[in-house]
Amino acid sequence: MADLRYDDQVAIVTGAGNGLGRSHALFLASRGAKVIVNDLGGSVAGAGSSESAAQKVVDEIVAAGGSAAPNFNDVASFEGAQAVIDTAMETFGRVDILVNNAGILRDKSFKKMSKEDFDSVINVHLIGTSYMCKAAWPIMYDQQNYGRIINTTSAASFGNYGQTNYSAAKAGIVGFSKALAQEGIKHNVRTNILAPIARTRMTEDLLGPMAKELHPELVTPVVAYCVHKDCTVNGEIFSAGGGRIGRIFWGVTPGVKMADISAEDMRDNIDAIMDPAEYIIANSPADELKMLSVKLKA
Numbered sequence: 551m552a553d554l555r556y557d558d559q560v561a562i563v564t565g566a567g568n569g570l571g572r573s574h575a576l577f578l579a580s581r582g583a584k585v586i587v588n589d590l591g592g593s594v595a596g597a598g599s600s601e602s603a604a605q606k607v608v609d610e611i612v613a614a615g616g617s618a619a620p621n622f623n624d625v626a627s628f629e630g631a632q633a634v635i636d637t638a639m640e641t642f643g644r645v646d647i648l649v650n651n652a653g654i655l656r657d658k659s660f661k662k663m664s665k666e667d668f669d670s671v672i673n674v675h676l677i678g679t680s681y682m683c684k685a686a687w688p689i690m691y692d693q694q695n696y697g698r699i700i701n702t703t704s705a706a707s708f709g710n711y712g713q714t715n716y717s718a719a720k721a722g723i724v725g726f727s728k729a730l731a732q733e734g735i736k737h738n739v740r741t742n743i744l745a746p747i748a749r750t751r752m753t754e755d756l757l758g759p760m761a762k763e764l765h766p767e768l769v770t771p772v773v774a775y776c777v778h779k780d781c782t783v784n785g786e787i788f789s790a791g792g793g794r795i796g797r798i799f800w801g802v803t804p805g806v807k808m809a810d811i812s813a814e815d816m817r818d819n820i821d822a823i824m825d826p827a828e829y830i831i832a833n834s835p836a837d838e839l840k841m842l843s844v845k846l847k848a
């Protein structure tokens with residue numbers, strides 16, 4: 551089969567001045583996409599700003615014969631996110647692909663976490679992702695009847711010590727993206743979700759001896775597939791790192807059903823309620839209601 555290509559398509563990659571975003575941007579450009587390289591250029595904790603990170607990646611793309619333009623806006627600002635989309639429209643005239651990747655970390659136990667640590671992480675990841683999608687929506691959904699979005703979550707959405715802010719933001723991105731996937735599909739806008747594992751400046755102290763094998767380039771194939779026109783999935787979460795790609799899903803156990811179920815029934819049946827055998831993968835509230843209706847009839 552032919553290689554995946556993105557000729558005549560315009561891609562936006564947020565936070566593309568470093569790490570994973572840089573890898574996604576370089577790949578898409580190498581396969582024919584015109585790329586907006588967005589990056590605010592701050593520290594891992596989100597302090598400061600600089601134009602050099604985004605500009606360097608644009609220079610790399612152009613030096614390799616590709617087409618790219620920089621954007622230095624903050625995706626956590628409504629106007630900033632709109633300005634990223636405006637840069638794409640003014641420079642290249644379309645937005646086919648949106649890779650929401652920008653992110654910061656402010657790890658601390660909840661006891662020590664300040665309001666600012668909590669809010670800033672939620673704002674960059676969850677609110678920034680939603681602002682970028684909101685600004686892209688009139689183009690993808692209304693004008694083009696076409697779009698491919700991939701939003702970046704994390705294994706921290708399973709819950710991680712010292713990351714209440716980040717886990718909340720990343721789990722929020724999953725719910726947001728799954729709902730957006732359902733709304734977009736009738737206008738051929740697909741939204742999927744990436745949970746990466748890679749050695750970047752954000753994780754260099756966190757991954758231990760495995761780090762040397764966790765190249766960002768080994769995560770990018772998930773982005774490449776999910777933003778391609780031939781992508782067949784929608785609202786799915788893919789975990790990727792070190793050359794492995796897997797699926798993450800939310801399951802619901804059948805649990806127990808009793809007439810007049812009581813607090814004591816929960817206590818006495820906790821093992822059966824927790825038992826994952828015969829779980830279902832719920833992709834909408836309707837999936838769980840279907841399971842409930844079977845139980846109610848039984």
Ligand SMILES: NC(=O)c1ccc[n+]([C@@H]2O[C@H](COP(=O)([O-])OP(=O)(O)OC[C@H]3O[C@@H](n4cnc5c(N)ncnc54)[C@H](O)[C@@H]3O)[C@@H](O)[C@H]2O)c1
Pocket residue numbers: 564565566567568569570571588589590591592593594596603623624625626651652653654674678702703704705745746747748749750751752753
């Ligand atoms: N590296 C991993 O193993 C890993 C694991 C799980 C999730 N992630 C997620 O992947 C994404 C990329 O992370 P990375 O590891 O490449 O980190 P990174 O720090 O190398 O890159 C993140 C980039 O986002 C930019 N950025 C931050 N705030 C921004 C804002 N408000 N507007 C625009 N740009 C902004 C930064 O300047 C930086 O260049 C993040 O969303 C991160 O949470 C990474």
